[in-house]
Amino acid sequence: MMNESSGQEHISTGNEAVATIIPWRNKYALIGYYLGIFGLIPLLGIPLAIAGIILGGLGIRHWKKNHRSHGLAHSIVAIACGCTGLGVSTLVILLLAVPESI
Secondary structure (H helix, E strand, O other), X not given: OEOOOOOOEOXXXXXXXXXXXXXXXXXXXXXXXXXXXXXOOOOOOHHHHHHHHHHHHHHHHHHHHOHHHOOXXXXXXXXXXXXXXXXXXXXXXXHHHOOOOO
């Protein structure tokens, strides 16, 4: 279908309700979400957490350009879990670095 007011073509594929749960139109948000979740693994998840934060930011930028892409909540969760994962890993590193005599 062609939208006369904006001149943009809209391809209607898939169910809109599914796109709100699984933001398949916003790959940054979707991949960032999973990386952020796996970034919660202490120490091993540090690179995943960093990638989740970056992709979460890119997912928000993509959502701002096209709200039909969905994925805002996934992007926020990616950033929140990535930051939490980095914090947990930092605490684990600090606890391992502190001598037990203290």
